[in-house]
Amino acid sequence: MLLLEAFPKLCEAILANSAKYLPMYDAALVQAAKKLYTSLEEEEQINLVPKDNIHFRVMGLPQCPEVHRSTMPRLKDHGKFLCIQGTVIRTTQQRVLEYQKEFKCKKCGHEFLVKADYDQYYTIKTPPQCPNSNTNCKSTNYEPIEKLGPTYRRDYQEIKLQEPVHKLAVGTVPTSLWVTLEDDLVDQCKPGDDITVW
Numbered sequence: 001m002l003l004l005e006a007f008p009k010l011c012e013a014i015l016a017n018s019a020k021y022l023p024m025y026d027a028a029l030v031q032a033a034k035k036l037y038t039s040l041e042e043e044e045q046i047n048l049v050p051k052d053n054i055h056f057r058v059m060g061l062p063q064c065p066e067v068h069r070s071t072m073p074r075l076k077d078h079g080k081f082l083c084i085q086g087t088v089i090r091t092t093q094q095r096v097l098e099y100q101k102e103f104k105c106k107k108c109g110h111e112f113l114v115k116a117d118y119d120q121y122y123t124i125k126t127p128p129q130c131p132n133s134n135t136n137c138k139s140t141n142y143e144p145i146e147k148l149g150p151t152y153r154r155d156y157q158e159i160k161l162q163e164p165v166h167k168l169a170v171g172t173v174p175t176s177l178w179v180t181l182e183d184d185l186v187d188q189c190k191p192g193d194d195i196t197v198w
């Protein structure tokens with residue numbers, strides 16, 4: 001609520017298009033942390049490491065129907081910031097997931113990035129031939145370049161959320177939804193927990 005009063009435009013942007021703005025705010029926090037770190041005296045920096053993976057998390061939003069849903073979201077809600085309450089009925093094992101990977105062509109040395117395909121269970125599919133547009137290299141021989149950092153790999157878990165049964169009319173079958181959890185949200189709940197997802 002404080003944030004909403006102080007920066008209404010910032011909050012409006014998150015609510016209308018969280019998929020676009022939340023990563024921007026994450027990046028801004030990383031920048032701010034780095035700035036803070038470099039402003040410190042050398043002896044103050046001892047034992048401190050600026051993090052490159054910080055998340056802007058929103059909670060405690062006003063109880064308005066635009067944000068709070070008592071039923072599972074629909075396709076028209078895609079990209080919007082929502083708050084959904086439910087019971088966790090399943091959790092997958094937590095794992096480290098590769099979001100993108102860099103490769104180097106073994107023939108011409110061209111380096112390129114391949115993003116994991118969310119719709120294909122995050123598989124990383126290399127191109128059928130070298131994507132170097134400057135040469136006519138048609139090589140299909142690539143070697144992966146190992147890179148670290150949150151844009152390459154992150155902690156990952158999926159949970160299945162079911163509508164709270166006590167809120168349903170008698171005889172209604174509860175609907176459920178798979179929710180993707182990343183980084184600090186991984187391993188925070190177990191089956192049977194009643195949770196609120198923002």
Ligand SMILES: [Zn+2]
Pocket residue numbers: 105106107108109110130131132137138139
């Ligand atoms: Zn090549």
